[in-house]
Amino acid sequence: MDLYTALLNLIQALLSLYGYVLIATAVISWIPDLAETQLGQILSRLTEPYLRPFRRYIPPLPFGGVAFDLSFLVAVVVYFFLEQGVMYVLESVVRTL
Template sequence: MEFYLFNLIRWILNIYYYILIARILMSWVPGMERTPIGGILYRLTEPYLSPFRRIIPPISFGGMGLDLSPIVAFLAYSFLEGGIFTVLRSLFHWVG
């Protein structure tokens, strides 16, 4: 049972990781956030990305704003994912 829970959580986190990547790539295409898929990706990722954007302002780069907050968001995501699996392993005494 624990093995399936572990794999389900890993699967969900992996899917969200790719959703974040898609959202970031989508931001490079003007108007993409107004498409049906763009709206879904925005609603799924904005609650996670917006706190990082409030903390880390865009850097001026050749008259444009370069948003570095997704880099920090991915680092935090990596730590969060590792922490979740550490807690699960300790709860279920399972190493895998």
């Protein structure tokens, strides 16, 4: 395995890890006691900079007595498309080297 392949694998692993962090943040947010723990706060600090622009433009949808945060769903879908796009571009660049 050459250096470029190793670097691509590392980038892909980090991008995938952040995707899992986004999903974990969603799961923890559904359980109020967990959201206020140190783990919940760490996950929130890691994901809030990415989620903030989506929340600014996509307001929560009222659903009965609760509000559904559609912005999170949009942010996760966009993230996974971006992840795939970034990896496609990086792999294309490495193939030309």
